[in-house]
Amino acid sequence: MRQLNYKHPFSKQRGVTMIEVLISIFLMAIIGLGSAFIAARTAVIHRDQNVHLHTISQMRNQLESSQCITAGTKTITVASTNINLDCTYTEGSYTVAADGSGGGIASTNTGEIKVKSPALKVQNNTNNNVFVPIPADIKPY
Numbered sequence: 001m002r003q004l005n006y007k008h009p010f011s012k013q014r015g016v017t018m019i020e021v022l023i024s025i026f027l028m029a030i031i032g033l034g035s036a037f038i039a040a041r042t043a044v045i046h047r048d049q050n051v052h053l054h055t056i057s058q059m060r061n062q063l064e065s066s067q068c069i070t071a072g073t074k075t076i077t078v079a080s081t082n083i084n085l086d087c088t089y090t091e092g093s094y095t096v097a098a099d100g101s102g103g104g105i106a107s108t109n110t111g112e113i114k115v116k117s118p119a120l121k122v123q124n125n126t127n128n129n130v131f132v133p134i135p136a137d138i139k140p141y
Contacts, residue, residue, distance in 0.1 A: 059085065074120070091117075
């Protein structure tokens with residue numbers, strides 16, 4: 001019986017597969033680090049948005065429950081941190097004139113109505129801006 005001397009066609013490429021595997025591991029590591037960085041940034045942005053929305057909700061609650069009756073500083077608690085708010089009042093004048101078309105109150109007199117509306121604003125304090133990334137200002141107009 002005759003023995004065949006068979007050589008694999010890739011027998012002279014020893015170590016090439018190892019280099020290919022190392023390159024693929026390196027590329028996967030770069031992709032993994034990039035996606036971890038993106039996930040971390042997304043988590044920070046999501047946390048900041050949640051804190052900001054909670055701050056806006058607390059400010060709306062202050063305005064709706066008439067906590068801002070007088071001008072001054074109000075305090076709300078967001079993420080177990082006290083945040084100081086400036087409560088101010090703006091006054092607007094509106095001229096009212098009724099026409100005689102009969103579609104409502106008919107009058108020949110014109111009058112002026114003065115309306116005061118409260119506004120809340122997060123104070124520019126360096127300690128508070130750490131927890132409130134976007135300074136908020138709520139006005140009813």
